[in-house]
Amino acid sequence: MPTNMTAERRQIMAAVAAKAREQRGTWVRLDAYPTVRGARTTAGRITKGSAVEFPGLGDWEAYTAACEDGExxxxxxxxxxxxxxxxxxRMTVxxxxxxxGPGYEGVGVLTVTIAARCPRCGGPRGVDTVRPFRFVHDGDHLVVHRWTNPCGHEDLYPAVVAEARQEMRENPADLLLAAYSAQEVGPHANHAAxxxxxxxxxxxxxxxxxxxxNNDGDLSTLQAVQFLRDLVGGGC
Ligand SMILES: [Zn+2]
Structure with a gap:
């Protein structure tokens, strides 16, 4: 990779650099790597100003994100x-x-926190385009959010819900609460464990x-959720 870069790859990088210079402040995709490590190495060199095509310490910002074809x-x-x-x-929408099932806010509306990155290309989601959209559901007036991603990929609600749930599964307290809401775990903290x-x-x-x-056997699943959150800090 960086050490034996092909001429073609250098050309691509130079073209991306030119494009980025033309629209200062706008995020531009360089490319995707099969490994997180490869992507981070490149992003690190760009941020440090040590990539030939992206010279100047502090002149460039870079990040890596998962996408459909790698990182x-x-x-x-x-x-x-x-x-x-x-x-x-992150963005909350x-x-x-x-x-x-129970445990979620409102009827037909969920508040979720998701990465502020497009899952398909890794580009920034349209955080600054989030706007309310009102609709009527079973006679209830409800408000959801809509947004437009600068990369052009559209976020569909079912995919966003699935993404938020996937992230929750990576957090023990959120996993527990979701399982409890879906009645997939019993009320006692032993079930939770x-x-x-x-x-x-x-x-x-x-x-x-x-x-x-510590509680002489007296702890509920919901108390376990709170206990785990307090452990992590913030206590919220
Ligand atoms: Zn995208």
Whole structure:
């Protein structure tokens, strides 16, 4: 890769650099790598100003994100004094979701927090285009959000809900709460610990079991959720 770059690849990088310079502050996709490590190496060199086509410490910003064909590298040209728009990591939006079980806010609407990156190309989602969209569902007036991604890929609500749930599964407290809402786990924290262990959250399962003991066996699944959140910090 960087050490034995082909002429063709250098040309592509030079073209991307030119494009990025023309639209300072706008994120441009460089390319996608089969490994996260390869993408991060390139992004790191760009950020440090040590990539030949992207010279100048502080003149470039770069990040990597998962995409359909691996891990993509995105960059923007930021040289100069004019501020550039902040790039948030996450965005919280209301999306339409026509029901499954209790535990969610409202009827037909879910509030979810997702990565502020397009899952298809890794580009920034249209965070600054989020706007309310009103509709009527079973006589209820509901408000969801719509947004437009600069990359042109459209986010459909079912995919956004699935994405948010997938992320929740990576967080033990959120996993527990979702399972509880879907009635997939019993009310006692021992059930919660078993579920966590089944999903590979062995540390979380162990601390919940410890907390059950500390409470002389008196701990509910919902208290376990709160306990895990307090452990992580923030307590919210
Ligand atoms: Zn996209």
């Amino acid at each position: 993509s590298v995105w960059l923007r040209y930021v040289a100069g004094d004019q501020p550039v728009p902040h790039l948030p990591e 209301r999306v339409r979701h026509d029901g499954d 078993n579920l966590l262990a089944r999903h590979g959250h062995l540390d979380a399962a162990a601390v919940v079991r410890g907390e059950v003991k």
